[in-house]
Amino acid sequence: MASAQPTRRLRRPLIVGNWKMYKGGRAGIELAEACVGFARDLRDVDVVVAPPYTALAAVAETLDGSPVSLSAQNLYPASEGAFTGEVSGAMLEECGCTWVIIGHSERRQVFGESNALVADKAAAALRHNLVPILCVGETLKERASGETLGIVERQVEAFLDIIAQSTKPVAIAYEPVWAIGTGRTAGPSEAEEVHAAIRSWLFKKDPALADRTRILYGGSVKPENASALLACPNVDGALVGGASLDAASFGAIASAAAVTPAT
Ligand code: 13P
16 A cells, blocks of 8 residues: 655666667657657656667767766777777767666677676776666576576676776666567566565675666566556666657656655
8 A cells, every 4th residue: 555655766766768779860869859858857867868879979969968868789898999890988988978788688699798798898888987787687488497586696797896896886777588679578576576686686795886776677668567667666767678769658657767656
């Protein structure tokens, strides 16, 4: 039953739109303008958008002076060099990014990124004043065989020393692979179980790290399911794919996060 006194969230909610390989040109600027439009009316929530590389510079201009922050979707660990096709943390910082998504399951699965590479990328992000959004999550096969927590723990373990050695903020996104772009979503209790486990691993390493790290849920987050997921005590926000390509949907999810749950 809801109490008369709304509880305060422990951490400021964070809603990130991962545009993936969409909206790389003019359409990206228009979407960013629409996000600025709704974000101006929201209190107590951080809104971040992650366009493809080709739109970063233009979107940075659109977001300038607004409450919406800019993220990249990936980076390469070296600062510069002969790495054709890659983009460094230094370049992202110069371009106006303050966030970067690292180790998304599409990077891990399609491009073969290992836990070790994800850790190198996390270190590079922190060196370049980018807040890393470190993605973890199990496949359907792994969940079916009861390996979810073991898999996610190994993924977290890979970058735990790096984030614990820094006092800079980081975010972790739990994105079950089977829930990404499928319309299937983890139920609030399934999400909370994994989020609470992640929080406990952080706590074992450093209670302050557990306290300040925002743990986002990702995987078919929509306006219809956002409130229930965001009401979980260890769900501090959402990493949104498909629904972030539509400003009305993304705005509705951000509004759900801005409302303090009365639990
Ligand atoms: P969907 O919201 O489209 O399932 O994508 C989730 C995701 O991968 C965000 O990074």
